[in-house]
Amino acid sequence: MTIHRSGMPDGPPSPGHSLPPASRWLAGALGVGLAAVFNLLVPGVAQVVPYMSFHLVLPVVAWFSRSLRVSWLAVLVSAVCGNILSMPPFGRLTLTSGAVGAALAFILIQTVFTLSVVLLRRRMADHELLLAQLRTERDRLLSLLAQAPIALVIHQGPDLVHEFVSPGAQQLAQRPMLGRPLREAFADLEGQGLLQRIEAVYRTGEPLIVSEQRVRLRRDDGREEERYLDATYTPLRDARGEVEGVLGCTVDVTARVEARRELERSEQQLHRLSSAGLLGIAEFRGDRIVAANPRLLEMLGYPPDAGMPEGGISWKAMTPPELAETDARAIVEAETTGRNRTFEKQFVRRDGSRVWILGGSTLIDRETFSGVAFVVDITAQKDAERALQEAHQFEQRLLGIVSHDLRNPLASIQLGVDLLARSSLSEQQLRTVTRMARSAERMHQLVAGLLDLTRLRAGQQLPVTREPSNMHLLVERAVEEVSVADPGRISVTGHGEGTGEWDTIRVGQALGNLLGNALQHSPPRSAVRVSVEGGPSEVHVSIHNGGAPIPPEQQEALFEPFRRGLNPGALDGSVGLGLYIAWHVARAHGGTIEVSSSAAAGTTFRLILPKRAPPAKAPGPAPEDSTRGVVVAAGSASSVSGVA
């Protein structure tokens, strides 16, 4: 704050306390004019005492104008005016009557007097200004103290009575303090050491600085509150240099201390995590890892205890070229969102071996692309996954080759048996040839089933070629075929319209499998009843047998591959693919197979097929509830394709 002092004549006017220059001159002119008019109007009195009215007016001019220059000029003009007005034609006095001396005397007296008035007036104005400034300063200081987070107190005397308490101090201490001695106001600090140290400041005159001093304050409601304070206690001395009081200045740093402790705790946790050896932690900048924990160094093929190599490690250089594009996408993601969700990637170690990692990262500074990444070594899991995949591929290939290559010798056997059957044979030879033919046919079915399994396990659907057909005829044909081996057991009833479009070979296969299953899993010579119902959009083929019921817990698994039902010793020549393939035939047609089985009602398999291909894209609906066939279908893998 600058204090304006008007020490120079006609210096800059002090704001609010003096007149602008034009007004000063106006005041001077007005004063002198008034005195001159008075002299003219009241000549009798004025001429006897020529300068009287000017003597009266000039001090007033000086008081108001506060200008030396105006006052000077007013004095001179007044002297001239006084003389002129006192002489003819206006007055009666002459030069001889000692007017010159009177004029000089007037000038001298008024100069001294007027100047004194101006200086006095200026001194008074300065004083007022100083007072006003002091008041402003004080107000500012008080508002500063009231708003500042600093707690200020002034203790006075040996008892350290609170003489001044800032609002900040009041807020911190939350108790009446003003006019009370320190120990009385802060009885709850007894025994915590701080009170003695403040008293020592008064006794010794040595200032005290404490940092993060822990104090326990008792609040009005009786609970104790822990606070941390930064404080300085400075002795206040009187004019003789004796300590008369203590100025205390305190800042509550509890929040800062707690935040730092929290940070230290998380740093410790991070350190423990980092040294636990599970997680690799990297700090990166641009395409370089600038800091890494021992576990990460180990993962990347560096000696874990040797520390970070000079200049860091380039993660980009360690990334295999085929993953560069994936990396570029991850970088874009980090730059956009500030972080990377979990990602898998591979690094090439120094020795050329590769390590698979699973990690995530967070950017701290986008400008420099710096941040932190956490990674776990998942090489073992990846190896296991690959081994599993290879095993699956191998299984698929094996199944494909076995089922395919079996067909050539099978074709020779079948053709040879046919050729033999045409020649003239004894009855026994014919029986043998017939058995061989049946075995060859069974083997053919097995190979076909294996091929279908291969295809289904590779995630493909059974191919379906629809052609117009009649379900009544298809069932009749299928019954005929299975009855050759086990005649007279199957009875068929049918009603409703049976026409539709299906793959007749596949549907025949499914019906054959279901009928074979029914014959096989019911007592010998017991009846198997088949009913065909043609509806408006679906046909239902129900195949019922009176065999032992299928326990509910086994029903769900009925349509899985390699199931042999309740009769594991049955010599059906099957490997348990019949129901599995039948279900997939139904599914490929957009249909399904339902099972119901109980001791009282026997077992019924119901094949439900839509009459036409669904309008939407090919694959049919998946089973919806547990009464429908549940199939554990193949996962993804290589497919066996081609033709022989």
Place this chain on the structure above:
Amino acid sequence: MTHANPARAVLVVDDDRDLRELVADVVEDSGRHVFTARDGADALQQIETDGIPRPCVVLLDWFMAPMGGRAFLEHLASRADAAEFRVLLLSASTATPPVDLPLPVRGRLHKPFGLEELLGALDRLG
């Protein structure tokens, strides 16, 4: 048994010796003139040098080594007398038939096939 054209030539191309010879026996029994080849290259060489009569029915296995069915068909298609050969595929797979064949095939027999099936297919080819 009567056949439409008993003098017709048939070339059996299959790398499975038993099947090839058995098929040849059956075809020969039906009164046709049979030639056998153990793969596509062998068949091509016989067509080139041995004067197999035309027209000729080719019973062609698909997966053979060293020259398979497709390569054989490609070579056959490039011959001027390609139209004289009627090809019947003997396939061991039930998968979708091969597409984009260089030469149209007249039919397909799925292995294993029976005697009647084989003779019926040959009869249909005339």
